[in-house]
Amino acid sequence: MKRIIVSGFGGQGVISLGLMLSYAAMKENLNTSFLPSYGPEMRGGTANCSVVISESEVASPVISRPDILVAFNEPSLARFLPKLAEGGRVFAASSAKEEYLAGGNVCVVPVHELCGNNQKGQNIVMLGAVLSQASLSYKSAEEAVREVFKRKPQFVEANLSCLKAGYEFAKGLK
Amino acid sequence: MKKLMKGNEAVAEAAIAAGCRCFFGYPITPQNEVPEYMSWRLKEVGGSFVQAESEVSAINMVYGAAGAGVRSMTSSSSPGISLKQEGISYIAGAQVPCVIVNMMRAGPGLGGIQPSQSDYFQATKGGGHGDYHMLVYAPSSVQEAVDLTYKAFFRADYYRTPVMILGDGMLGQMMEPAEIPEAVDLSSLEPKPWAASGNNGGTQRVINSIYMSPDALEEHNAMLTRRYEEMAKVDVMSESYRTDDAEVVLVAYGIVARICKAAVDMLRESGVKAGLFRPVTVYPFPYEEIKKLADGKARKFISVELSCGQLIEDVKLGLYDSKNRPEVGIFARVGGNVMSPEEIADYVKSGRLSKSWIK
Helix, strand or coil: CEEEEEEEECCCCHHHHHHHHHHHHHHCCCEEEEEECCCCCCCCCEEEEEEEEECCCCCCCCCCCCCEEEECCHHHHHHHHHHCCCCCEEEEECCCCHHHHCCCCEEEECHHHHCCCCHHHHHHHHHHHHCCCCCCCHHHHHHHHHHHCCCCHHHHHHHHHHHHHHHHHHCCCC | CCEEEEHHHHHHHHHHHCCCCEEEECCCCCCCHHHHHHHHHHHHCCCEEEECCCHHHHHHHHHHHHHCCCCEEEEECHHHHHHHHHHHHHHHHCCCCEEEEEEEECCCCCCCCCECCCCHHHHHCCCCCCCCCCEEECCCCHHHHHHHHHHHHHHHHHHCCEEEEEEEHHHHHCEEEECCCCCCCHHHCCCCCCCCCCCCCCCCCCCCCCCCCHHHHHHHHHHHHHHHHHHHHHCCCEEEECCCCCCEEEECCCHHHHHHHHHHHHHHHCCCCEEEEEECEEECCCHHHHHHHHHCCCCEEEEEECCCCCHHHHHHHHHCCCCCCCEEEEEECCCCCCCCHHHHHHHHHCCCCCCCCCC
16 A cells, blocks of 8 residues: 655645545556645645555555555655655755755755656656655556646647656656 | 546536435535436436525425436435424425535534534434424445435435535545446336326325324324334344454444444454444344343443544343443544544553543
């Protein structure tokens, strides 16, 4: 079972990243739940979601101790890093402060650089980076991206290159 | 085929599959996806969607449409459901079948928009005036919300009663893979000879809840009571999880039961014989089933709820004459906070059994 918390500012694609993780899990016939925070969220405010991926039925969709934390900003690290499960893994956007990035389990993903011309694809870069730790295949994630962008087909290819960039960056991670 | 669906949208699509053709509602977080979905979906199937000017208006539109024999639904969240109570009482009195969805948020008053179970009394004990009940389903997953919403329309028609789907903000907002049942063929449904759908030269049909003669009203109340007694025999549903040898039983419904399931697994791993009892119908409450657990090995029951001590009353009612005299306590988070599996497991391990939810 993988318990994943994705957190960042509203508008960074936090919710759609979580959604794509759940879609990818579904493509692999795994059980999954996706639970978004739903306060008075807005662009620039905070947003997070909890994704559980499991071979057996998902018990609690509420995650108190994530196995994987995907953090797009410092408030997210400050809030969720202390809750990380033993042996858990953190994926942090490169803009975070040094003090949060010291631990050996933190993988800093240079999302700005990796998404090239498609700066809105930072969350897709992260999706690619997280895949192997979440035990999801590249192919399922590709299908998830196509699914989420099916009404905006003009963005699919650019996002798939972001996915690839993130995946290549982190695939060697132990 | 399974689709990743939001609880609110899944409930709406399940209603369509069950033949719901009229929806009346008024916006309120966290259930807005239900009316949003219905606003375009009903049009596709030739139904009607109205965003009413208030919840009071919406429930009375349901009364009218369902009284004309159309499968009808409304949805809201706690403060909006309070506004509907007068209409629900009339609908129950007039024996009109319909489905009401409550995705609960924390109260009292406007409260907040985060998940809660604080409308338990209102839903199960008759929220409006007069002696009536609804059949109340409390789904704990998106798939179960689909299955129970579908079923709700059929049970509503069978008993000619309002049926409530009692969820919470979390169930409404979360997404899980779910499969929608095949759409019902409307022409296959039982005719409704009581419906006020135009008499076409036949006998006059009246939908009403007024009985000025005490004897007639007493007889009417007796008829309704017999229905509730039948529900208690036929419709009661519950799930027991790892209860066979359980000494401590957590009692929870809806999304909280999922969290308890994870807590039970944790407790089992550390050698505590814990189990979970989950009412699926909260009215009728599975009193007999919970009592059976006390006849076995269970001596401690902990009501785990997002309310200040509501579910625990039915737990106690179920156990009050149990010869083994089990103890009953409560563990709760309220105000929109939700407990984690670890919090529940730690509480159980502490051996405490609180009489009040306040720590």
